[in-house]
Amino acid sequence: MSYRHRIVRPLRHLPHGRVIQLSPPEILLFGFALLSGFGTLLLWLPISATTPLNWHEALFTATSAVTVTGLSVIETADLTLFGQWVVLCLIQVGGLGFMTFAALTLVLMGMRLPLYQRNLIKESLNHTSFSELMTLVRLVMVFALVAEAIGTLLLALSWVPRFGWSHGLWVSLFHAVSAFNNAGFSLWPDSLSDFVASPLDNLVITGLFIVGGLGFVVIAELLEWRRTRRLTLHARIVLHATLWLSLGGTLAVLALEWRNPATLGGLETLGAKLQAAWFQAVTPRTAGFSTLDTGALTDPTALLTMLLMFIGAGSGSTASGIKVTTFVVLLLVARAFIRGNAQPVAFGRAIPQETVIKAVAVALAGMLLIFTCLFLLTVTESGKPFLDLAFESVSAFGTVGLSRGVTADLSAGGQLTLIVTMLLGRVGPLSLGYLMSTQRDKGLRYARGSVQIG
Known part of the structure; x- marks a missing residue:
């Protein structure tokens, strides 16, 4: 069946029910694109902003929300309550995963979800068995709502006394949902800079986006740990990598920014400096919030932040990037090569070749x-500093949302470049993972050839 025919008529009627003919990567890409388009129309309405948005501002904001990025060409505070609710709903749908919502919707509509499409949900959640797939999907929904509710209540303890009941509860809910989904959208122009020395706010926000970035399979294993007393290799890698990247990043930020008067050097107490360094070390793993001025970071810290944004968080989580498991596997491969081992090994287990x-x-x-994104930005934004454009490119790919202050000044072409990068950065790794997991052995073998490496 032709590609055009499948796009025009995505549903096929069979004797046992209706089946979606689109491939899983197509479902992911078109699903996010349709959600982004729908959000654009809502944000384009005059009731969505105090000053009506033009089409590319609305498109950029909607895409950033759906892909849980957090980059913005407008101030979220300039949106009306309706517009902020639109952003919040887009964040929730995009964060929990379009395919999770699609699977539940299809089941409720009585449609049959074919095996090869259930495989995409399995891949996106990094689940290796179909038998408990719907149980895991329900866990995703329930755990997310409970975590966001707890986060809202804890933030309300700090923000209701400061902003009053109505506004305090709203900003608490908005930031709790944004944090758990690793979106990075804030209702304040300077993000969370006013709370740089607040232990409760720092703990709740970082706790939400770290938990949201672990991956729901890891969360499910942790919830069952008291009964099983066992963790899979995947969970152990994610937990260890998260711990060491967080601690190592914190120490690096302390060392690099300690004397910078525009960041840590400008804070009065040791406690504030430690909290700010911790926040700056963990937020690049696709959270997008900031308590320091990202544009004022030294060049070494900016490069470190770009590395952390590229790595991202756990598979099957609300975060993006190449994922910590991918990064660890690459390190293990390099270690195995240096040591002359035949296979990379972690925690007494060999890493399969397909992995x-x-x-x-x-x-x-x-x-x-x-x-590609950086190349296009250097063409469309020739007057902007190269480091700033590189930072935006990595932030868009990792759907992080941290910015050095140039996003709002980009041309329409530059904004469209980041829009495409955010979409591909969100759905690309999942689609590539699906294609790698469903490849077929054609039974054809070629003679080996020699290629010099290094």
Whole structure:
């Protein structure tokens, strides 16, 4: 069946029910694109903003919300309550995953979800068994709502006394949902800079986006740990990598920014500096909030932040990037090569060859996407500093939302470049992972050839 025919008529009627004919990567891409288009129409309405948005501002904001990025060409505070609700709903749908919502919707509509399409949900949630797939989907929904509710209540303890009941509860809900979904949207122009020395606010916000970035399979294993007393290799890698990247990043930020008067050097107490360094170290893993001026970071810290944004968080989570498991597998491959081992090994388990190939493919695709985005930005934004454009490119790919202050000044062409990068950065790794997991052995073998590497 032709590609055009499948796009025009995506549903096929069979004796046992209706089946979607689109491939899983197409469903992901078109699903996010349709949600982005629908959000654009809503944000384009005069009731959505105090000053009506033009089409590319509305498109950029909607795409950033659906892909849970957080980059913005407008101030979220300039949206009306209706517009802010639109952004919040787009964040929730995009964060929990379009395919999760699509699977539940299809089941409720009585449609049959074919095996090969259930495989996409399995891949996107990094689940390896179909038997408990719907149980995991329900866990995603329930855990997310409970975590966001707890986060809202804890933030309300700090913000209701400061802003009053009505506004305090609203900003608490908005930031709790944005944090858990690793979106980075804030209702204040300077993000969370006013709360840089608030232990409760720092703990709640970072706790929400770290938990949201672990991945729902890891969360499910942690909830079952008291009964099983076991964790899979995937969960152990994610937890260890999250811990060491967070601690190592915190120490690096402390060392690099300690004397910078525009960041840590401008804070009065040791507690404030430690909290700010911790926040700055963990937020690049696609959270997007900030308590320091990102544009004032030194060049080494900016480069470190770009690396953390590229790595991202856990598979099957609300975060993006190439994922910490991909990064760890690449490190293990390098270690195995240096030691002369036949296979990379972690925690006494060998990493399969197909996992290695998948990690290399995902990392290379990510680097190519960032390079393409940066190349186009250097063409459309010739007067902007190169580091700022590189930072925006990595932030868009990792759907992070951190910015050095140039996003709002980009031309329409530059904004469209970031829009495409955000979409591909969100759905690309999932689509590539699906294609790698469903490849077929054609039974054809070629003679080996020699290629010099290094």
